[in-house]
Amino acid sequence: MESVVVVRYSEIGLKGKNRGYFEKKLIDNIRKIARPPEINKRYGRIIIRLKDMDFDEIKERLKYVFGIQNFSFAYAVSHDLNEIKEAVLKLLKLKLKNEKTFKVQTKRSYKQFPMNSQELSAHIGAFVLENFKELSVDVHNPDIIVGIEVKEKEVFVFVGKEKLNGGLPVGSSGKAILLLSGGIDSPVAGWYMMKRGILIETLSFLSPPFTSEKSKNKILELSNILSKYIPDNLKTWIVPFTPVQQYIKANAPDRYSLIIQRRSMMRIANKLAKKIKAKAIITGENVGQVASQTLENLHTIEAASNLPILRPLIGFEKMDIVEKAKEIGSYEISIQPYLDSCVVFAPKNPATKSSIKEIEDLESKLTELSNLEEKAFENIEKHVIGRKL
Template identity: 80%
Template sequence: MEPVVVVRYSEIGLKGKNRGYFEKKLIDNIRKIARPPEISKRYGRIIIRLKNMSFLEIKERLKYVFGIQNFSYAYAVSHDIDEIKEAVKKLLSLNIKGKKTFKVQTKRSFKEFPMTSNELSAYIGAYVLEEFDNLNVDVHNPDITVGIEIKEKEAFIFVGKERLYGGLPVGVSGKAILLLSGGIDSPVAGWYMLKRGLKLETLSFLSPPFTSEKSVKKILDLADVLSKYTPDTLRTHIVPFTEVQQYIKSNVPDRYSLIIQRRSMIRIANKLSKKRKASAIITGENIAQVASQTLSNLRTIEDVSDIPILRPLIGFEKLDIIEKAKEIETYGISILPYIDSCVAFAPKNPATKSSIGELKEIEQKLDKLFELEEKVFNKMESYTLGRES
């Protein structure tokens, strides 16, 4: 009887000829993030042999691996019926507290096993009733389900399944640049794009001396949380944006200053994307949440980008974003009172409507804008975060 973890995936199983690539990437990511003693793909499952590692330790690590639908603590046993019974009894003894009903569900892919799936389920069910007086059968809505999978060379016995986030393994969908502010939304946006298999680098804009070293630490702490979901390191870039903002503040009508700032940020993000071979930009923008995020202004801002801008939170309720931020443990960092560049130079009455033509006309009169964007880009500081740093 060997303790193992049976790992299952759903969306990857729907892939066609490239399914093997996704499976290999998921196994590689589990190796790097969860660091199991032994892992292999067998019988359409990923099997982790625990050896001397505790289940609680591997369970805590697996929650950071995207691509896993659910997993079970299990025993790998031989086809011997007495060994199967022993594993069932041991697992139920560990999980029976507060449970009143059960069912047994068997999948027999190895057809040479002497019992059918239904026969084995009935046999083990009768055994459980004998061993546990407080349990009754309920095949429709049981408190606990005993799972038995009969494979060619061994059987896996487990109780229940622990659900994870699903999604795709990080790295299978390419690379994108996340515009990471110190707010609540952008870390959550990055989390959702990691879940869709994107590898991330982050880009932040600060305004020294109006923003302090505490703002830098805040950005790095947020990026560090996201790095836990990546199999490798996460590169974080911080641009000192003050000169650009001061120039815009002095030369642009106040109501348009924030939109021009955002267009500058997107141009700089495009520079970084080209340098770092990223194919998209991610933002935490949410339709009509603030003045710069009206449909009109979003269109005006994205006009300067040569690559797609992904907005995973565009239709979310703010409360849903907050709940997710709390769940992934970025909320407590995001609400720290250390401002980012947008707050430092926010206009009093920002425009809620703008046109591309009007903004281009304003920028044509800003002789030094593009030069300053290049200057601050060259002053960018980069950090490496994550498990290999």
């Protein structure tokens, strides 16, 4: 009897001819994030052989692996009926608390097994009733489910399934830059895009000396939260943005200064994307949340980018974003009262509507803007955040 974890996925199973690529990426990510003693792909499942590793330890690490729909602690046994019964007995003694009803659910992909699924379920059900007098059968709404999967070389016996985040393995959908502001929204936006298989590198803009070292540390702490979901180290880039902002503030109409700043950020982000071969920019923008996030201003800002702008939170309620931030552990960091670059040079009465032509005409008069953006990019800082679990 061997202790294993049976890992299941859903969306990856729909990938057709590309399925093998996604499975391999998921296995690679499990290896790097969960660090199991042994892992195999078997029968449309991923099997982690625990050996001497504690289940609670692997369970804690697996929650950071996107692409897993659910998993179960299980015993792998031979086709011997007595071994199957022994595994069921051991698992129920381990798992039972105050449950009153159960059912047995069998999947038999190995058709040479002498009982069919229904017969094996009935046989094991009778065995459970004999050994656990407090339990009764309820096939419609049981308190606990005993699962049995009969495969060609072994049988997996488990009780219940633990749900995870699903999605696609990080790195399977390419690379993008997350504009990480230090607020509540952008870390959550990064989380959702990683769930769709995108490998992120983060880009932040700070305004020293107006923003302090604490603002920088806040960015690095948020990066550490996100790094837990990445199979390798997370690269965090920080741009000293003060000269660009001061120039815009001094030479552009104040009400349009934030929009022009945001367009500068997009151009610098595109420079970084070219360097690291990223294919998109991710933001935490949300329609109508602040002045720069009206439809007109979003359109004007994204026009400065040659790459697609991905906005996973565009239609979210603010409280839904806050709840997710609390769930992933970024909320308490995001609400620390340290300024970010947009707040430092915010206009008193920002424009809620703009046009691309209007802003481009204003930028054409800012003759030093392009040079200042280039210098800001040349002075970019790179931080490599190692995953800490």
